[in-house]
Amino acid sequence: MRKKLYALLLLSLTANFLYAQQLINGRIHCENKGIAEVVVTDGRNVTKTNSKGYYKLFVDGAQSYVYYSLPKHYESPLKNGIPVFYKEIVPHVDRYDFEIKKSVREQHKHTFVVWADPQIIDPEEFQLLEKVIDDIKGTQDIYNTSFHGISCGDIVFDRLNFFDNYKNSIGRFDFPFYQVLGNHDMDYSNETHESSRRSYQKAFGPDYYSFNIGNIHYIVLNDVFYYGYAYHYMGYIDGQQLEWLKKDLAQVAKGTTVMIALHIPTMYTDADTRPNMEKRQKNSLINNKAFYECLKGYNVHILAGHSHTQWNTVINDSITEHTHAAASAAWWQGEVGLDGTPKGYTVYEVDGNDIKWYFKGVGIDKDEQLKIYPVGTDAEHPTAFVANVFNYDPLWKVEWYENDVLKGDMEQYWGVDPLAKSLYAPGKNKKYSWLSYDHTNHLFKAVPADEHSQIKVVVTDRFGQKYTRTISEKKNNENNK
Incomplete structure (x- = not known):
């Protein structure tokens, strides 16, 4: 009796497995030449094409697509700018071929x-x-x-x-x-x-x-x-x-x-x-x-x-x-x-x-990697001028000069960009009442000896590229040259 129950259970499990899994196959080629070692998947299982570009893959019944990981030096077909590297899995269809083409440009x-x-x-x-x-x-x-x-x-x-x-x-x-x-x-x-x-x-x-x-x-x-x-x-x-x-x-x-x-x-x-x-x-x-x-x-x-x-x-x-x-x-x-x-x-x-x-x-030069605000622009730091260094990371350096004399590194702080604060004060936006500015850690400040001094900020990114901006007047000067 136990053997019979075990056999029935095994048969049931096997049937469920066969129902859930489908063996599909296909070929990935370029101008009818098969491409080897291309990874193919259904989002759960993974296989590779053989030396002639053919693959076999058990696909899970819950998965919707079969698709490949584009190999280097090749390109997928495009439709409206979207790479088409996939095909929808259709019941009772077990063959899914893909054609790709050689990259027009070298990719190194x-x-x-x-x-x-x-x-x-x-x-x-x-x-x-x-x-x-x-x-x-x-x-x-x-x-x-x-x-x-x-x-x-x-x-x-x-x-x-x-x-x-x-x-x-x-x-x-x-x-x-x-x-x-x-x-x-x-x-x-x-x-x-x-x-x-x-x-x-x-x-x-x-x-x-x-x-x-x-x-x-x-x-x-x-x-x-x-x-x-x-x-x-x-x-x-x-x-x-x-x-x-x-x-x-x-x-x-x-x-x-x-x-x-x-x-x-x-x-x-x-x-x-x-x-x-x-x-x-x-x-x-x-x-x-x-x-x-x-x-x-x-x-x-x-x-x-x-x-x-x-x-x-x-x-x-x-x-x-x-x-x-x-x-x-x-x-x-x-x-x-x-x-x-x-x-x-x-x-x-x-x-x-x-x-x-x-x-x-958008619409600005690639060298515009920071914006500086004159003394008095930020009410929370009224004696300081402020620099917002957009793409800052810990390997960047942010230095400042007063009247062409190097004063050292600016002080990084956690705060609100003055322009963002003025534009996106809570409740100000008519379309989105929830719209509000956010805090950031890529702000820097320094206090000059004279608020009317000429200020220069030199930012050096992690790759050694330098970006410079200057201000020469107090609040409301927008000449971030």
Whole structure:
């Protein structure tokens, strides 16, 4: 009797496994020549193509897509600027082939831009987005390299019906523009985290994936976890995605430089000590330790958005996080974000394994990396002049001169940018009553001997590039030369 029950149980488990798993196959090729060692996945299971470009993969019944990790020196087809590296899994279809093409440009040196939070809510805001796109196209023109872009989420502001309009806008780019899911890109009317991604996936494909360009391995993750009711979410990478991340990185040699794009930053700035747990859950990755554990042995840069502020966090010797100011600044309500950083994006220059980066404001020169305010502008520091160094990190140096005499380093402090404070005082904005400035740690101050002295600020970034601004008069002088 026991043997019969055991046999029935085993048969049941086997039947469930067979029902849940489907064996698919296919080929990845370029001009009908198979490409070996290409990683293929359904978001849970991972395999590689053989020497002739063929693969076999057991796909989970709950998974929606089969897709590949683009190998270096190749490009995926583009549709409206979006790389099409995936196919929807269809019942009773077991063959999925992919054709890719050789990269037009050599990839050892390449350039990419990152923007975050365009967050479109009204149709007329697409006209404002066009100005950002024009600026990026101008930046692209100065580089004779392979070029791509990454959007770190909040593509729209809960208007999921605008996804097609957004794709039409970025279709002006002649380079691949990879997308990340943000908390305002989700179906909040659906019941589960899994179903909250449907509209995004229909428009852009899988919400986590990887690709390779030159020596760099790129990974896109979804770290917005929907509770299942009324716009409640937290920064969290679920177990299935973490397991997939481990499998994906297992195909990548230790020591490789890895760029990981997601929406919610994995860590607050050190100076941000907000006690509200709900805010902390919504603004940082609550399981970041498990995430960082997966990244050991790699040189990692994390690319995030969400905050509408710009900051850089050195998490440890091998992980640096870049949180990007919004392409929309403050939801298209002004030209600067909540921390005073101009509307803009960040440019990353890659040379082999080496990466350099700089912030680029829309409509302003790339050398405009700081803004200085004369003595008396900031009421909280009435005897000091103030500098906002947008893309500051701990390896930068901020020095000041009074009447051409070096006085030393400026004092870093945690505070509010004077312009952002004047623009975004709580309750001032007519469209968004909740809109308010935010604090930042990339502010610096110094007190001159004479408030009418000529002041010069020289900022040196981590790559040795110097940026200079001067002021020669008291409050209300806008000549930040």
